[in-house]
Amino acid sequence: MGLLRLFRRAPLERQGFQLYTAAVGAARHPAFFARIGVADSLDGRFDLVGLHVALLIRRLRQEADPRGGQLAQAVFDAMFADMDHNLREMGVGDMSIARRVKAMWEAFHGRAKAYDASLDAGDAAALSEALLRNVWRGSLPTDGSGPARLAQFVLRTETELTQQSFEDLLRGKITFYPPEDLP
Template sequence: MFGLIFSRRKRVELQKAQKMLDIVNDFSRQEVFYTQYGVPDTMTGRFDLISLVASLVVIRLNRIANKDSQGLVQAFFDVMFRQFDYSLREGGVGDLSVPKHMKRMMQGFQGRAHAYDMALVRGMDDDGHALSDEQKYDLLSRNLYNNEPSDAVTAAYGLFAELAAYIMQLSDDEILAGNIDFPKITALENKQATKSAA
């Protein structure tokens, strides 16, 4: 009986997690990120962009801090890294090398999530000190642009800060149901422009 209940709950969590990952993927695959915002159109660049958007979802889920949210976080990790595993194999990485790549990707994701929590969500470091704009841009540059010079960093920061604000204001019920439909990029850009003009 308990095994059936657990299995059913896990199945529902995986379905919600896949729904969220599909939304993250669709948002991250928009051409504008690679043409207007200078994200490298490479396997690494695509991983970094998906990691950014997915990190914001995980940060929001972790704010709930109960059994439902933690189960969904784990399910989200499961489906996301299954996708990364598949992408590596499709990209020609051999079976023996995949585990090493996956370990690096997991560590990279955790580091990026921490950086984005500081730069895009909290605006402060782990000691509670407010980050300057330059420090925030630097965190984004390191984690999304691999420290390559880009004129798009400032604009990209504003866009992703608006996305972070949108995700953080979702209700617990919305995020736990997997209802994370993102605003259109033009809507995020308009909000950013309005704030800049104020």
């Protein structure tokens, strides 16, 4: 019986990967790079994936059903399993993978905390500042409107995520609306 436990999937693992995959797909929308000015680089892509996952985890943790927290953990686990896999695919040596994944976890955690604080306060200006600091590394994009526009997208996305049924989320189904209609 103990051996069977090794081959058993974690609760909600499949749904966590499905939700994470949807977040990655949404984060790759070309408008983030072409219209909002996020750098199309490893860092820029990591920041957008982290932003989408942070919003998704925030939504799941606000769910009254205890499975919300379990599903949030499954999404988090899927993200960092994917990060580990991607580092290996890029040829990063086994000895430094744990250190790099830990650095990514710390970066994600810090960003999620900053976004949560701004969203909890309903402070679009603070959210814009957090996005400037994290997504643009403090260097204002060419036209200067990127952080404020991304903040508006984040606020809209948070509202849209709260309107999606938890039952759909439990089935691994989520809709991230594209940023195409941002000014």
